Amino acid sequence: MNPFSRIAAICRMIKIEHSVFALPFAYAGAFLAAGGWPGLVPLLVLTVAMVAVRSFAMAFNRLVDLKYDRLNPRTAGRPLVTGEISVAWTWAFTLFMAVLFVAACAGLNRLCLYLAPPALLVAASYSLLKRFTWLCHFFLGGVLGLAPVAGWIAVDPQFTVPAVLLFWGVLFWVAGFDILYSCQDMEFDRSMGLHAVPAHFGLPTALVVSAFCHANAAIFLLLAGWSASLGWPWYAVWAVIAGVLAWEHRIISPDDMSRVNMAFFTLNGVIAFMVLGGALLGLYFG
Template sequence: MNPLAKFGAVCRMIKIEHSVFALPFAYIGAFMASDGKPAIFTMLLLTVAMVGVRSFAMAFNRVVDLPFDSKNPRTQQRPLVTGEITPAQTWAFIVIMGSIFVLACWGLNPLCLKLAPLALAVSAVYSLLKRFTWICHFWLGGVLALSPLAGWIAVDPQFTVPAVLFFWGIVFWVAGFDIIYSCQDTEFDKSVGLHSVPQHFGLPTALTISSFCHVVTSIMFLMGGWAGGLSWPYFAVWAVVSAVLYWEHSIISAEDMSRVDMAFFTLNGYISVALFIGVLLGIYL
């Protein structure tokens, strides 16, 4: 395989386009911590760190889940399953991405560097939890929810109330849409002994839990904006985001999961970007 094709396979393996879920929240933390004036070099290092840790986590997930992905009809076209990328190459990629993440944290400040190994460990554990507990969705939420904390401490190395509120908002936001996404694999999870909320509680209850998660998300995002002293434009965007979350649940049901991809990818991608824009407007206007 030529280098360009290999690069494309790596991007597909880690779903590079899904960085849109995490990066805006890291930027939210950085802009709120700096009153809208983060240093360019800090933002550059923060971006490198976020891409590095996300790539590390996705590649680790793919390689440890290879035995399951090779059996699941939905995942049999993933590059590791098809042989476009080998497990050895994936492990090398994991080491490289982890090293890049640690170096970026070193360039930010001592607290970021101290927390770097913990962040890598937390992001890796998610891939193993689904073997033991349906709480894995909330752990994944916690992994992505480190984004606003990371953005904040990259600028101001301390934990603050607004950053923590956004943290919890993202925990439940991600858990909610990951529960929806995992509904596609309910029968497969049962057959191989993997755990998920849909597999454990059934589709109707899983969708109810997902709805509850997104109600909590809306509340946390509201409180985070209030605690951060953001102005009215943020709350206007917050209202739109809350409406989108409601719509997300209105287009799927236990009887019709045909729009899961729209709920998971399209709408949630818009939510993270919209909230970042809302924060910018809430700071500057």
């Protein structure tokens, strides 16, 4: 395989486009911590750290879930399943991303460096939790919820109320859409003895739990903006975000899950950038 084909396969394996779910929150945390422009170098190093830890987590997930991905028709075309990328090469890639993440954290500040190994452990743990508990969605939410906290401490190495509230907002937001995403695999998860909210409770209950998560996400995002003393533009954007979250649950139902991918990727990708945009507008024009 030529280098360009290998890079393309890696990007498909780790779903590089899903970085839109975490990076905007990390940037929002950095801008809020700085009270404005945090500087080009911190943003670049933060970007490297976020992409590295996410790539590490996704590659590790593909490795430990390989036996399930081979059996699931939805995942049968993944590069590791088809053999486009070897298991040995993926392990090497995973290790490299872990080292790159630690190096990037070291380039930010001492607190980031100290927290790097626990962050890697937490990021890897999600891949195993589906074997044991339906709370795995909330753990994944917690992993991505670390993004705004990471952005904050990259600029201001301390834990603050706005950063913690953003953590909870992202946790519930991610848990809600991950539950929606896992609805596609409900029957497969049941057949494999895997745990997820849809497989454990059924589709109607899963949609209710997802909606409950997104209601909580809206509340915590509102409180985060208030605690960070953001101006009126943040609240205007927040109202739109809340509306998008509500609409997300209007376009799917137990009888029609055909638009679940639209609810999962398109709408939630928009929400991530709206949070960043709202935070910037709230800082500069409030």
